[in-house]
Amino acid sequence: MMSRIVFYEDRNFQGRSYECMSDCPDMSSYLSRCHSCRVERGCFMVYDRTNYMGNQYFMRRGEYADYMSMMGMSDGIRSCRMIPMYRGSYRMRIYERENFGGQMYEMMDDCDSIMDRYRMSNCMSCNVMDGHWLMYEQPHFRGRMMYMRPGEYRSFSNMGWSGTRWMSMRRITDSYY
Secondary structure, three states: OOOEEEEEEEHHHEEEEEEEOOOEOOOOOOOOOOOEEEEEEOEEEEEEEOOOEEEEEEEOOEEEOOHHHHOOOOOOOOEEEEEOOOOOOOEEEEEEEHHHEEEEEEEOOOEOOHHHHHOOOOOOEEEEEEOOEEEEEEOOOEEEEEEEOOEEEOOOHHHOOOOOOOOEEEEOOHHHO
16 A cells, blocks of 8 residues: 655645655645645655755644644645554664663653653763654653664764753554554
8 A cells, every 4th residue: 555645835735736745855846835745555654854954843644724823834745754564563762861871771662751751851962773753842741852763873963953852752653643
């Protein structure tokens, strides 16, 4: 089953549209702006800057008639990344400091507060071994988010998140499909 998202220039699914079934690093050649979208299948991360940069928003199956202004995006989405369906185990190591330094904890399930669970005041690097995750700026899965796919992330500040504290993590499960 292929993932599919349709972006519309205007609110309520009006105006020109662009259908996407995979990653798209720059949508500006397809749409001048984006104020609504419809996720027909799958899950996507959308970004307010090209090349998967800037603020990120997780979108699962559903209709978003005025999603862009609701989330504070001025001209809307500039790039999107398809999140592949995953049915295996989940495993991620989080580190207190950059380059995998300081305290380390291994997670296999959602964590609504690293401060409450681990007495850890910040997470500055991580290694995602299995699964796809969302990291949140505030406890209880609130605030800005960052999509983490399998790989090593040695420095969140080098990724453009300088000064941001990541305080909760959630698995992206196949129940969203």
